[in-house]
Amino acid sequence: MAQIESSVFDMGSVIRGYYPSFTPSEKKVADFFLEDNPGIIRMTLADVAAESGVSDASVLRFCRSLGYKRWLEFKIDLTRSLHRPSEQILDEVNEKDSPGVLAKKVFQNSIQAIMDTRAVLDEEQFERAIELISGAEKILIIGVGTSGPIAHEMYNRFFRLGLNCKVQTDSYLQMMESALLSSRDLVIVISQTGDSTDPLKTTALAKSRGCCVIAITGNSGSKLTDFADVVLLSVSHENRIETIASRIAQYALTHALFIGLAMRNISEAVEKDQIIWDAIMERNFFQGNIQ
Amino acid sequence: MAQIESSVFDMGSVIRGYYPSFTPSEKKVADFFLEDNPGIIRMTLADVAAESGVSDASVLRFCRSLGYKRWLEFKIDLTRSLHRPSEQILDEVNEKDSPGVLAKKVFQNSIQAIMDTRAVLDEEQFERAIELISGAEKILIIGVGTSGPIAHEMYNRFFRLGLNCKVQTDSYLQMMESALLSSRDLVIVISQTGDSTDPLKTTALAKSRGCCVIAITGNSGSKLTDFADVVLLSVSHENRIETIASRIAQYALTHALFIGLAMRNISEAVEKDQIIWDAIMERNFFQGNIQ
DNA sequence: TGTAGAATGAAGTAAACCTACAACACATTA
């Protein structure tokens, strides 16, 4: 008997990830699916339409928006998603939890966020991102606030590959830097909401100068995605204090890009990495070791 | 979203169990299902009938013989049965992988690193860390190189809780800052190897001034752990270019600490968080939105 | 207020599922 392809993921997270970009009636359908509705697997297209209060055509459009060509394709993944063997201690954290329990929950949430992000990853966009990055003359990595450390992380990885990149996490300096870019350059912008004013302005400016733009965001329906040539989406269960799990997924995305780039020319990557390590070791050596 | 009914089982075994009692045409259908046929999930009743060389009515009878009232009921269980979760593609990445495959592998590695780190997490040490952090008068967060972004991430979380903390990723400034610390203060040092000269020196200096030290490291046998009052270990499968997965785990650890601290006084945390958000929103507001 | 474009539902079509029944095969009995 066939043993199959497959990957575990949570349809709920996928739906939540796309949620901001849904039309009103698609949101109605999404809401219905996000409710706890045990009979859902046995429902027909028309059933779902009736329960959601929309037409069956809208339910079908909802499926298409999620990337499925047919209702039954969606149904297959839905069935698999609802199957989900045990696990999932995806409870909310709460005040009564011991620190140990809290830690486990945060770890579990992080894992879930990465899984969900993996599930919504558009391989074509990812591939395109790698091509843009390796083809760019200059790369400007930007992000403000909590996106700043991710921007730095990305820089820390990319420059090791010999890429001509810069990181700028200051709102005003970002703007200045992007004013100097040309059409052969690339901007990578990291913004969880995709709606922060400063990165948007910077991105718009870069775009007006003909730059390509890669956006890493947790909001597929944001203004930022309008400017972006490539959008890489990170997903998490969005309950305020847990939005940070989405960050973890963005780090994972960053690392995936790094590996993808490194693999385009593995020998060169290893060589450059070696040079850097040698330089560091030398430094440690000359300064002597500490007791 | 609904979280299941039903248990995992193998449709193949069920079919084999009923096999002797099948009629000849039912056996034809059974044989078809028992073959290794990957496209089977997407087939219709008529497709299966054609492939098995029987009529669609016979396929339906086959389902009924297995106890299913309707073809689609059977299909649901079949889909579930063929769904074998994950399989852990923990292979090494290699040059021949497509970017999409690379991405999945990196994600899988990240998940694994978080799981491993969760597994080795010493709850007592974790709890102790939270107490030290919330009891400290001043907190200095340090890290150099690739540990820098993690240090910044930690700062970005902690200051939101009203903690009196600083981040310093410059080797010399770290040293200067630590020279000013007292015994009521705390140093949090992030170092993957635990053997980098500069953070070690800084930590030693802080320790000599009576500071407490929390170390986040991927190397439990390093010199750094000798100075540390609390050690939080991150783990990954250590193959050079994949060490970065360990970083992901360190971010997860950072977030776990943040949540742990926030939960000690949730109402205050939410309030401070709100103040920050209000300030940011106001900024966006005054700057107007961009088109 | 008018207009372009998006969003939506209604109606119709195609496909899939299911039922009912007729035909057949084979065994049993007269």
Place this chain on the structure above:
DNA sequence: TAATGTGTTGTAGGTTTACTTCATTCTACA
């Protein structure tokens, strides 16, 4: 050997379900 009964199978047609198309409604913006 013929008649009868039982169980198996396919066919034809009805019903449900999925999908397409298009007209209508809404919304944003001039």
